[in-house]
Amino acid sequence: MTSPAMKKSRAFSPWPAAVFICLVVLALLFLAPTFGVLLAAMKSTGDIAAGQLWSIPTTLFLDNFREVLANPSVKIYFLNTFLVAVPGTFGSILMGILAGYVFAKLPFRGSNLLFLAIVSGMFFPPQIILIPLFRIFNALGILDTLWPLIIVHIAMGIPICTLLMRNFFATVPNALREAAILEGANEWQVLTRIAIPVSLPALAVLATLQFTWIWNDFLWPLIFTQSDEKRTIMLGLVNLNGQYSVAWGVQGALALMASLPTLIIFLFFQRFFIRGMTMGAVKG
Amino acid sequence: MLRILRSAGLGALVGTGLAFGGGVALAADEVTISHYFTGELGREGLEEIFSRFSSETGVTVKESPIGHEDFKTGILVRAAGGNLPDIFSYWAGARTQFVVDAGNLQPIDAMWAANNLDDVVSKSIADGATRYNDKRYLVPFGYHYAGMFYNTKVMADAGITEMPETWDEFLATLQTLKDKGITPIALGSKDRWPAQFWFDYLLLRTAGPDYRAKLMAGEASYTDDQVKAAMGLWKSLTDAGYFAENANASGWTDASDKVASGEAAMTLMGTWITGYWNGNGLKPGVDYDFFEFPTVDASIPNAVVGPVDGLVMSAKAANQANAEKLLAFLVSDQKAQAKWSQVQGALSPNVKVDESIYTPVMKRALETVANAEAFAFNYDLATTPPMAEIGLSMFARFMDDPSGYEAYLQEVEEGAQDVFEK
Numbered sequence: 001m002t003s004p005a006m007k008k009s010r011a012f013s014p015w016p017a018a019v020f021i022c023l024v025v026l027a028l029l030f031l032a033p034t035f036g037v038l039l040a041a042m043k044s045t046g047d048i049a050a051g052q053l054w055s056i057p058t059t060l061f062l063d064n065f066r067e068v069l070a071n072p073s074v075k076i077y078f079l080n081t082f083l084v085a086v087p088g089t090f091g092s093i094l095m096g097i098l099a100g101y102v103f104a105k106l107p108f109r110g111s112n113l114l115f116l117a118i119v120s121g122m123f124f125p126p127q128i129i130l131i132p133l134f135r136i137f138n139a140l141g142i143l144d145t146l147w148p149l150i151i152v153h154i155a156m157g158i159p160i161c162t163l164l165m166r167n168f169f170a171t172v173p174n175a176l177r178e179a180a181i182l183e184g185a186n187e188w189q190v191l192t193r194i195a196i197p198v199s200l201p202a203l204a205v206l207a208t209l210q211f212t213w214i215w216n217d218f219l220w221p222l223i224f225t226q227s228d229e230k231r232t233i234m235l236g237l238v239n240l241n242g243q244y245s246v247a248w249g250v251q252g253a254l255a256l257m258a259s260l261p262t263l264i265i266f267l268f269f270q271r272f273f274i275r276g277m278t279m280g281a282v283k284g
Numbered sequence: 285m286l287r288i289l290r291s292a293g294l295g296a297l298v299g300t301g302l303a304f305g306g307g308v309a310l311a312a313d314e315v316t317i318s319h320y321f322t323g324e325l326g327r328e329g330l331e332e333i334f335s336r337f338s339s340e341t342g343v344t345v346k347e348s349p350i351g352h353e354d355f356k357t358g359i360l361v362r363a364a365g366g367n368l369p370d371i372f373s374y375w376a377g378a379r380t381q382f383v384v385d386a387g388n389l390q391p392i393d394a395m396w397a398a399n400n401l402d403d404v405v406s407k408s409i410a411d412g413a414t415r416y417n418d419k420r421y422l423v424p425f426g427y428h429y430a431g432m433f434y435n436t437k438v439m440a441d442a443g444i445t446e447m448p449e450t451w452d453e454f455l456a457t458l459q460t461l462k463d464k465g466i467t468p469i470a471l472g473s474k475d476r477w478p479a480q481f482w483f484d485y486l487l488l489r490t491a492g493p494d495y496r497a498k499l500m501a502g503e504a505s506y507t508d509d510q511v512k513a514a515m516g517l518w519k520s521l522t523d524a525g526y527f528a529e530n531a532n533a534s535g536w537t538d539a540s541d542k543v544a545s546g547e548a549a550m551t552l553m554g555t556w557i558t559g560y561w562n563g564n565g566l567k568p569g570v571d572y573d574f575f576e577f578p579t580v581d582a583s584i585p586n587a588v589v590g591p592v593d594g595l596v597m598s599a600k601a602a603n604q605a606n607a608e609k610l611l612a613f614l615v616s617d618q619k620a621q622a623k624w625s626q627v628q629g630a631l632s633p634n635v636k637v638d639e640s641i642y643t644p645v646m647k648r649a650l651e652t653v654a655n656a657e658a659f660a661f662n663y664d665l666a667t668t669p670p671m672a673e674i675g676l677s678m679f680a681r682f683m684d685d686p687s688g689y690e691a692y693l694q695e696v697e698e699g700a701q702d703v704f705e706k
Binding site for chain 2: 045046049050051067130131134135138143218222223226227228235238239240241242243244245246247250
């Protein structure tokens with residue numbers, strides 16, 4: 001209980017204010033590039049060339065957005081990116097849940113070593129497997145489809161998903177599982193009825209991370225897709241630039257639109273996000 | 285029905301049609317092409333050209349466009365993975381030599397002769413850009429010329445009416461501009477390559493095209509007196525304060541903007557700058573113009589520098605007959621070439637293209653190239669890609685601190701020893 005008198009007597013401390021100001025300055029610095037893109041998106045290339053990048057536009061110039069929206073390829077790019085990002089996110093998380101549960105709750109001889117091997121998958125650069133994968137997909141005849149992207153993203157997502165889910169499941173008390181088994185539940189029911197429902201924060205974190213990574217990926221679609229009808233949004237963004245021409249305004253407009261889905265996903269899962277990030281981290 | 289029959293016939297001709305039946309027979313009516321001509325104008329121009337080709341020949345063009353820088357990676361992975369398109373765009377010079385040596389390309393001598401391309405393609409481009417290991421591999425699609433582009437008003441205001449032709453005149457011009465408080469030369473070398481034209485021209489003007497060709501091929505040394513002299517000349521310009529400060533902080537468009545706004549007077553750049561400036565509302569010949577890089581030694585043959593965008597056919601092209609048709613069409617069809625020059629701001633290698641399509645500035649660029657005694661590729665296309673990496677970094681370092689250039693050249697030569705396994 002805090003009485004009004006006690007509140008008044010509390011001395012003004014400069015530290016929270018200083019910290020607050022520092023955070024505001026940092027936040028502004030982090031936002032500056034995005035703001036620059038927004039400004040560029042509302043200007044013609046001629047204005048930007050004349051050194052008008054940071055000035056506030058006097059008229060609302062929306063031609064860049066109009067141009068992007070009128071471009072039929074942009075819709076295809078968005079659709080393709082969704083068709084890769086959604087199954088890629090679900091697939092990798094599903095794999096992570098299954099593997100993580102086994103490593104956390106059903107250890108077997110050598111399971112720690114196997115866990116280490118899977119997690120070490122995070123540490124090698126994807127460029128190493130570029131050409132072998134290209135040859136495999138070429139032999140399978142699925143180049144220039146979305147399948148290689150989905151497959152690679154699921155596979156590349158397994159290490160981080162397994163790591164996070166194993167660490168999260170490790171924080172779920174064993175007693176819960178044992179009680180459920182005593183009640184006659186099998187392992188599948190323990191996983192789906194108990195472990196997964198309590199691990200929603202971790203799933204939210206993974207979904208956000210995976211979706212963002214896959215959405216923003218550039219390398220794999222560059223290599224595995226060829227025709228314009230199979231390209232993803234990040235390639236479309238780059239292709240707006242000509243061999244020697246620049247398209248700051250149009251690129252800015254598309255970049256903003258391309259960042260919307262990841263932003264929406266983040267806002268949707270935000271309340272779980274910070275909780276999930278720290279929950280998985282403490283138990284190794 | 286007739287079309288299907290014809291497709292089937294062609295499929296059988298190609299040789300693989302019988303084994304796979306209809307699928308491959310249909311594929312005989314198409315040709316695949318991968319290219320780096322992206323951007324709104326480039327894409328639209330190409331689509332128009334391809335649809336004309338399709339309506340004339342009945343062959344469908346399946347294209348795979350990808351941005352310039354990323355194309356470099358993408359196409360090499362496709363080459364390594366054995367999945368090259370029938371045709372792809374490539375930079376004439378050392379890069380094409382590299383894919384020729386790797387066995388990825390197919391010679392096109394027969395197609396060249398059958399279509400009389402000797403009468404179509406400008407001789408200097410045909411001689412310099414299309415032949416590798418004594419065979420013809422590349423069809424030139426468009427090319428650019430690097431010259432000294434300047435702001436006409438700035439020059440006129442400074443009282444400069446005659447553009448410099450010799451080195452002494454050039455130095456006098458620069459000094460006049462500097463005395464008037466104008467930065468004489470803008471250079472945006474953030475991406476390194478814009479600085480290369482200075483090295484190219486200074487070396488070509490002082491040591492000549494033959495020596496430069498040797499240096500590019502690893503047959504001369506970066507510590508030779510010729511290279512030191514060229515770099516020394518470059519340093520004398522930076523020491524005199526003729527270059528805009530912090531060249532490495534800006535890109536080529538920033539440097540172009542400085543010239544356009546009158547902050548600087550000139551920039552050494554390729555003809556694509558005209559496309560950029562025209563797009564920003566500048567009038568060719570009125571707001572800007574160019575002059576040739578000045579002569580340093582009158583006894584040395586006059587060379588021009590620039591890149592040639594070419595098209596090549598892969599060694600395992602699935603639709604070879606169609607690929608040859610498309611290659612011939614793209615270079616010899618005058619409408620296609622005219623369209624392409626206009627959308628891309630490039631010069632056409634096709635000598636039959638009507639010159640009225642060019643702006644006055646581009647027309648003069650065309651004449652300049654035609655009158656030159658040699659056409660040389662810019663540095664990063666003239667020498668091998670690993671060597672170009674080392675050289676380009678040296679140019680950027682030089683712009684940062686020109687005083688250590690002799691030491692830089694020593695390091696570059698050590699790199700060259702590794703690259704060329706001397």
